[in-house]
Amino acid sequence: MNEMTSKLSSTASGTPRQTVLGPSVVLKGEITADEDLLIEGQFEGTIALEQHCLTVGANGQVKAEIRARQAVILGTLTGKVAAREKVEIRRSGHLVGDLATGAVAIEEGAYFKGSIEILRDEAKESPKAASAPRPLGEAKESPKGASAPRPSGTSG
Numbered sequence: 239m240n241e242m243t244s245k246l247s248s249t250a251s252g253t254p255r256q257t258v259l260g261p262s263v264v265l266k267g268e269i270t271a272d273e274d275l276l277i278e279g280q281f282e283g284t285i286a287l288e289q290h291c292l293t294v295g296a297n298g299q300v301k302a303e304i305r306a307r308q309a310v311i312l313g314t315l316t317g318k319v320a321a322r323e324k325v326e327i328r329r330s331g332h333l334v335g336d337l338a339t340g341a342v343a344i345e346e347g348a349y350f351k352g353s354i355e356i357l358r359d360e361a362k363e364s365p366k367a368a369s370a371p372r373p374l375g376e377a378k379e380s381p382k383g384a385s386a387p388r389p390s391g392t393s394g
Contacts, residue, residue: 261297277313288322296330309339311348322357 256274259265263279270286278295285292287306294300298313309321311331319325321339329347338355 259298261295292321294331 256276257271259275259277259279259281261278263281265279265281265283267283268286269275269281269283271290273287274291274293275285275287276293276295277298277300279297280299282301285300285302285304285306287304289307291308291310292304292306293310294313294315296312298315300313300315300317302315302317304315304317304319304321306319306321308323308325309315309319310326310328311333312328313330314332315335316333317335319333319335319337319339321337323339324341324343325337325339326343327333327345327348327350329345331345332349334351336353336355338357340357340359342354342356344350
């Protein structure tokens with residue numbers, strides 16, 4: 239009853255809507271939504287929330303392939319997560335799987351096993367790199383560790 243009350247009050251106040259899968263819900267399949275999702279129960283399958291946030295609650299147990307804007311893990315998640323903006327694994331979170339995201343935050347005490355791929359938005363980075371002022375004599379792209387371009391014919 240509290241879940242329904244909070245959902246109704248958040249909708250009435252104009253804040254984003256959130257669907258809640260309560261602690262007694264056990265679901266297998268595919269979820270596609272145009273709103274945030276909180277899973278407190280069990281889910282297995284695929285989740286597509288392209289413009290929204292998935293939260294796996296402290297009691298949530300999820301085995302899924304996930305595509306979302308953001309993911310917040312307080313419970314247990316096994317699978318692949320593609321989150322455009324950020325993945326947060328909170329202290330009580332347990333994540334086993336591969337992440338592809340713009341940013342990752344793992345709180346002390348959280349468990350993570352898998353790989354992380356940090357995604358870069360080339361469209362956003364290109365104008366900054368092109369317009370950034372460079373000191374005279376600095377190469378546009380220098381190898382890591384190189385402090386300045388070397389004249390040809392010298393060794394170092």
